[in-house]
Amino acid sequence: MKTKDFYYDLPEGLIAQHPVLNREESRLLILDNETGNIEHKKFKNIIDYLDEGDCLVLNDTRVIPARLFGNREGKDEKIEFLLLNNIEGDRWETLVKPGKKVKPPRKIYFGDGLLIAEVLSIEEGGTRIVEFHYDGIFQEILDKLGEMPLPPYIKEKLKDKERYQTVYSRCEGSAAAPTAGLHFTKDLLNRIRDKGIKTAFLTLHVGLGTFRPVKVDNIEEHHMHSEYYEVSKEAADIINKAKMESGRIISVGTTSTRTLETIATSDGKVLPQKGWTDIFIYPGYDFKIVDGLITNFHLPESTLLMLVSALAGKDNIMNAYKIAVEKKYRFFSFGDAMFIK
Template sequence: MIKGDGMKVEAFDFELPEELIAQTPLPARADSRLLIIDKNTKALTDTTFTAIVDELMPGDCLVLNDTKVLPARLFGAKKDTGGAVEVLLLKQEAEDVWETLVKPAKRVKVGTVLTFGEGRLQATCTAVLAHGGRMFSFSYDGVFYEILDELGTMPLPPYIRERLDEADRYQTVYAKHRGSAAAPTAGLHFTETLLKQVAEKGVSIAYVTLHVGLGTFRPVSAETIEAHDMHAEYYEVSQETANVLKETHTNGGRIIAVGTTSARTLETVYRDHGGFVACAGWTDIFIYPGYTYQAIDGLLTNFHLPKSTLVMLVSALVGREALLSAYKHAIDERYRFFSFGDAMFIRP
């Protein structure tokens, strides 16, 4: 946890017209716009996302989060009354035991049994959690994830009210390791063709895994930043990725994180190990102005919620005033915000 000196959360607030919150993905992933902000001069450039290829240089390393979003939203019923219940899987605590959010929570107590898909999947509440969530033990015949693929739906953020016709548009094209309750949205803009162009330019592409929790996207409710408790998220860095990162660092290349999740993973590893190593664990790193980045040089990210930890993380890299000025520009220029919105590149 990086501590500051009583910085107010309100300092990261801004007015966002609701119509700028993207409700659906664009027809093609790479059709998004890209706002480039130079980390040193603070100059802004409006362009399209495909320009990211021109921004990267031979010897750079692009770091992607290859987590895969679970179809983690389940609609079921209480076994005794038939009352409708919605369950959102957050984190697997043990085999068949999950931390969840439930609606309506007040009707679900310890011992309550829920049923999904006409009994193909059942869940028994084993604990009521301090944050209002519930712990469930699941029972079923077959393979859990196969049943989840059939019965579950994508857990879109609450600010997206439109139906998602193609579930894969809330997955990156390189999603591999399932475990997230939300997508690492900065990566949604990439296509396989675009990644091929990046590689052909002499840019290394490396992968980390961080399973995104919903707490990442919530506005901070505390008055000061220091009073906010970050949720912990599971991450993994392979030996292959550690080697690529070390080689890039040694040769003077730039490390460009795609998304705040990749940035948090890399900064955690560098902080805890003094460099890039193969490792796995849980991170609750909280990055905001006053923090000195050690692992990354640049960041590709989407536009985030007011007063969110993500706005604070990006502010730590480019400066709070510069970021809020860039956001004002984006609003004036009608950029699309949040998960299905446009992108921003913090140029080193």
């Protein structure tokens, strides 16, 4: 299957530059993955398409101010760091621009030396492993020096940093938000639970897999970057009980989907565990546990577009995107949502 098969034409004006005023007032495209039938609603109407006994699985990761700007000692040029994964202790995997100026054992200084990054190695794919040196508490320093890592297609400055966090974000560590969850309010989640719909929370820290484009012609040759996940016994028990009682497992976002499909057994159960996943889901994939998906509209030729095509069918998805463009839906991180049921 070719990468170009997942191309669609998107007018730049449909790329959302800011979130809607009220999270649950985003538009919602409902796609039936069996018939291809499409409906147009508001996100708050999602509750009408969820049944008692269903289980929503949400990613509770929290975005850190992962973008840092520093310089080499005695130099004025700006060097940008994007923190991707906390390997252990003060060692992080990072994206660096411009990379040619940042090689081992180079040191980069942030905030007049308040934070210093020592470059340890260059990894396959060009990321750097660095170790940070500082006095005090790392997260407090990061909050002071770092910026929210908004995607490059968002040109407007975000006035409220919490709008790039889900209302249920808890575990700090992501370089990007699990954007499907941005549409939920605490009130909507309460109404969903009052209807008898279960909620389970897992964690996947979004890293380079979100940013890396597909650069090969044949999608089977693309390699996904690893991202860290954790699934608790409590979450696994909720999901397994819902599945056993014939409820649908509906993942909120592609990150929840990838985590669930990583840990699911062949008989459609999940076990509590933590680890790293580089699962790449594209058409032809046989889903083990996920029945439905709430997601945003994704970039052309992206791994996320390939994932949703695997669940709903490529023809259904490409048709839905064509209609979404015609109906002027808002696309990408701050855009509208789709429910594949």
